[in-house]
Amino acid sequence: MKQYLMLTNEELKRSWKMIISIILAMAGIEILTVVGRVIYHERQVQEYMSYAKVSESDAIRTIEKLSFEQASSYFSYIILIGVALVLLYAVQIWYRDWLGESKYIYRLLLLPGNRAKIFFAKFTSLALVIISFIGLQWVVIQLSFVIFNWMIKDDYRATSTLGLSRTLKQLYTMNLVDVLVIVTLALFTVSFLFMLILLERSYRKTKGLLFIVLEVIAIVVIMMGGMYIIETLDIFLSQEISAIMIAIFVLYFIYTIWKSLRLLKWKISV
Structure with missing residues (x-):
């Protein structure tokens, strides 16, 4: 347990500057887009008033008011x-250990004890990055909404409530279950990527690529085949269909982790 915590801390220390820089840059860009949209909308109104020689209310009626969803x-x-970028980090977190000059991966593999701690240290660091990213984005949305209401004139604003696009509503909700689903799907994607990377590192070259292709085909067949069978039989209730899909998802999630641990233990050598 101590080694696992130390490795997790080491993974985060090696990347925290890059991660924070990227997250802050994205947050800054998002806030600037809201500010820019408010300024642009106000300029549109003013230019239309000057061009068409109409009152401010008529110009706003023509151009329409601006909502936070639009901004x-x-x-x-x-x-x-x-x-x-998170997916790229999931790839980079493994390959940097092999491709670096110091070949850091060999030091990890020579550590005493079970190699599973290497996998879970990297997995945990990705989980923390994902959760931090989701949480910070929600903070950015709230902050952007405050800035939007502060900058825009009341007559120019469509509504004072926090309105989000359909995509953002799906990603950011106060429903804890939805948040857990998003995090779980993200972690599944990470575990699947980890498995593909370890397959490539275990077999290399043509054989490794072949196994990667087979795994990708397998997950597509499982998903499409399961949906096809369920729709064809047409004997399941909606709740039963959900239970079946969740069971398939959980089993494959477990399989990706088991496969990765097996590869790390038996196939990857120093």
């Missing part, structure tokens, strides 16, 4: 970039 419309794209 934060770029958030979804920025969050997608963040998701992509």
Whole structure:
């Protein structure tokens, strides 16, 4: 347990500057997009008033008022970039140990005890990054909403309530169950990526790529096949379908972790 905590701390220490820099940069960009959208909207109104020689109320009626949902419309794209960066980090967290000059992975593999601690240290660090990213993004949304209401004139604002796009509503909700589902799906993706990386590191070259392709095909077949069978039989209730899909998901989640631990223990050598 002590080694696991030390390794987790080491993983975070090696990347915390990069992680914080990226998260703060994304937060800054998101806030700036809201500020820029408010300024641009106000300029549109003023320019239309000057061009059409109409009153402010007529200009606002023509251009329409600005809502926070419109002002934060770029958030979804920025969050997608963040998701992509997290996935890249999930790949980098393994390959940096092999590709670095010091070959840090060999030091890890030579540590006494079970190698599972190496896997779970990296997995935990990714989990903490994901949870921090989701939490900080929610803070950014709240802060952006405050800034939006502070900057925009009452006559220019469509509503004073916090309105989000459909994508953001799905990602950020006060429902604890939804948050847990999002985190679980993210961790499943991380575990699946870890398994693919360890497959490549275990077999290398053509054989490793072949196993990766087979695993990707397997998960697609399982998902599509399960959905097809359920729809074809048409004998299950909606609750039963949900239970079956959750069971398949949990079993495959366990499989990815088991496979990764097995590869790390038996296939990867110093």
